[in-house]
Structure formats: structure tokens, C-alpha cells
Amino acid sequence: MASPRIIMKLIVTGAHKEPGDVLVLELKHPRKPLLPSFEPGSHVDVHLPNGRVRQYSLCSDPADLTHYTIAVKREPEGRGGSAWLHDTVTVGHELHVSAPRNHFPLKEGEGPILLLAGGIGITPLLAMARVLSRADRPFELHYFTRSRTFAPLLSMIEQDLDETSVRLHFDDEAETRADLGAFLSKQPPNAEAYYCGPPGFMAAVSRATEHWLEDSVHFEAFEPPASDDAPPEPFTIVLRNGTIVPVPAETSALAAIRQAGVLVMASCENGVCGTCECGILEGQPIHRDAVLSKDARSHRFIPCVSRATGVLKLDL
Incomplete structure (x- = not known):
């Protein structure tokens, strides 16, 4: 839908x-x-x-x-x-x-801003860099790719942005390579990071910013993180009106909710867009999306990919 x-x-x-x-x-x-x-x-x-x-x-x-x-x-x-x-x-x-929607907004803040892009993850960050540049807000765009010859949108970056705000990192150029973990460990405590890229890059930035304040790290993923190899287990959803919705192991929570007659809008059905997001009232979810922040995971749920243990009561 x-x-x-x-x-x-x-x-x-x-x-x-x-x-x-x-x-x-x-x-x-x-x-x-x-x-x-x-x-x-x-x-x-x-x-x-x-x-x-x-x-x-x-x-x-x-x-x-x-x-x-x-x-x-x-x-x-x-x-x-x-x-x-x-x-x-x-x-x-x-x-x-x-029409556009935004799950990756640029926040108001006073600290330095780091835009971290891996490959095609440059796309949302390029728009951010343009806005920050026009507003004279200090930022650095760090662009990581395997090689200059594999770097999409590089011509746009070089044409539209001041080179003093851009750092290019190519794996095949020793003079531009950067140790991501070491680099991020040296940032000031009021820095904010925005990052986007392929799964390996996302995981590396996530590990390197684990010690940062949660509200200072923001990301957008193009695909959900790889789940463990454990087979999905059946669980039960309880709706706000008390309706009980069994979710078989081979069925998504979103599909089960729809089969129960509840209209839930969705778009990607892959855990990256957030269209089907809903609230949790009770229960223990198993989050498998790439949308929710750590804080939101205590009370929000993405039913197209996420599951639960036992009984999960949703605000639907």
C-alpha cells in the first residue's frame, strides 16, 4: 500500500x-x-x-x-x-x-557539524552542506569512497561547496585516507554528526560514535542492518481496542495487522522509510529497522520488518 x-x-x-x-x-x-x-x-x-x-x-x-x-x-x-x-x-x-518527507532533518545547534558520507550516501548530505554553507554555519563534509574514479557527485561537491569545508578520503590515496574511529574520537563534546552510506560504513560510524551523546548523532540508512540468523518466531499483537492479532513466523507484523482490518500506510516495506511507524503501549519489541533512534525504540515500532517477543500492545 x-x-x-x-x-x-x-x-x-x-x-x-x-x-x-x-x-x-x-x-x-x-x-x-x-x-x-x-x-x-x-x-x-x-x-x-x-x-x-x-x-x-x-x-x-x-x-x-x-x-x-x-x-x-x-x-x-x-x-x-x-x-x-x-x-x-x-x-x-x-x-x-x-511530495518530499524528512526522517533525517538538520537540527538547530551551536556546535561544529560533521557530515559523513560513504559513497552514494553523499546524496542527503550534499543538500545539507548547501544549506549550511548558505547560512554560514561551520561544518565539515567528509566524503569516503574507494577511489576518486568511483566517487559519485564529486563534480557537484567541487562546484558548489567551498573547498575549505570539504575533506575527501579515498582508500587508494594514502595522503587522503583517514582512520574513522581515531578521527571521530578527537571531536569536541558539542560536535554533531550526520552520516549516511552503505552498511559497512554505517556500522563503522555507529561504533565510533557510541560514546557520543545520543542526540548529537543522526543517520539515514538505505537498508536495514543485517539481522541475526535466528529464525523468526511467532508472536501476538494486541490493538488499542483489545483485538488480538496473531503474527505467524512467516508473516510480517504489518501484513498481520492489515489482515485484521486495520489500515496502516506503508511505502518501502523494508524498514527504511518510517511510513508505517506506530506507537508501543506495552511489550518487548525486536527492532529490525533503520529509522528509529535509540530513544524512540522504547516507544515506537516499525511493523514492516520488526517483530516482538511474546505479546506486543500497539497504539493502533
Whole structure:
């Protein structure tokens, strides 16, 4: 089931390939001069012809609403959405795109800001860097990739941002490589970190910032963390009105809730967009999403991927 947000029919007005097998698409409205506003860190849903929905961060400048820009990395082991976009979409193609939403907002703060990007994780952070630069807020963008030849959007970074705020780290260049753990251990206590990238990069930053204050570390993931190898166990959901919903081992909580007649909107159904988020009233959840903060996990639940032990009472 799709998100209830506005769906726009946008036209692809620009399409080009970037290093790292990334397709950059510029999208405009066929009639309206301006698109809905968005904050840095926002993403849109792209609705594919097969009914599937994929989320892509907006890497364009929030101050320029004449178009949106998204960057799509081809994922050979993915579910087919990126491959379809790479193989099918050209200038003039129409795409069904949602209005933006933001689970990765840039917070107000007084301390130094670190933007940490791994590969295609540069997309939401590029929008943040543009806003911070315009506001004269001190920040450093650290971009980590295997090689300069595999670094998507590098030309945009070099064109749009002051080089004094950018640090490039390439694995194959000894002079630019950085020890992520050592680097993050030396940051001042009032620093704030925003990070995004592939699973290995996300795990490394998470480990390196474990000692930081929780509200000073913010992230967006493109896929949920790998779960353990333990087979899923059945559990029971209790709704606010007392309805009991059994959740078999092979069924997601989201599917079971819908089968019980409760309308729950969802988009990615992969634990990364937060559309299906709901409240927990009682019980012990098993979180398998990549959306909720440590604090939110005490009272929020993502039913498309997460499970529970025993009985879980939800605010539905």
C-alpha cells in the first residue's frame, strides 16, 4: 500500500551517469514552475510501473524548487528498482513521485557539524552542506569512497561547496585516507554528526560514535542492518481496542495487522522509510529497522520488518 502523500507526475529533464554506476535524474513538473518545498535530508518515493516504491534522497538545493535531483546507484543484488531506472529512464520520461518527507532533518545547534558520507550516501548530505554553507554555519563534509574514479557527485561537491569545508578520503590515496574511529574520537563534546552510506560504513560510524551523546548523532540508512540468523518466531499483537492479532513466523507484523482490518500506510516495506511507524503501549519489541533512534525504540515500532517477543500492545 502506498503512502498517502501527494503523487506528482514529473518529467525527467536531465539524465546522466556518474562514477560508481550512479544515474543522476533531474525532475520537473510539466506545468508548475515550482515543486513542493523540502528540507535538507528529505527523500521522495518513486512509484515504479510494477507497483513497487523506492525511496531516493534529494541532493538538489532546497533553495531551488524549479527541479528535484535524485541519484540512483545500480544495485545488482537489489530488488530491481534501480536496474529499471538505469535501463529504462531517459530525458522526457514521466515518473510518479511523491511530495518530499524528512526522517533525517538538520537540527538547530551551536556546535561544529560533521557530515559523513560513504559513497552514494553523499546524496542527503550534499543538500545539507548547501544549506549550511548558505547560512554560514561551520561544518565539515567528509566524503569516503574507494577511489576518486568511483566517487559519485564529486563534480557537484567541487562546484558548489567551498573547498575549505570539504575533506575527501579515498582508500587508494594514502595522503587522503583517514582512520574513522581515531578521527571521530578527537571531536569536541558539542560536535554533531550526520552520516549516511552503505552498511559497512554505517556500522563503522555507529561504533565510533557510541560514546557520543545520543542526540548529537543522526543517520539515514538505505537498508536495514543485517539481522541475526535466528529464525523468526511467532508472536501476538494486541490493538488499542483489545483485538488480538496473531503474527505467524512467516508473516510480517504489518501484513498481520492489515489482515485484521486495520489500515496502516506503508511505502518501502523494508524498514527504511518510517511510513508505517506506530506507537508501543506495552511489550518487548525486536527492532529490525533503520529509522528509529535509540530513544524512540522504547516507544515506537516499525511493523514492516520488526517483530516482538511474546505479546506486543500497539497504539493502533
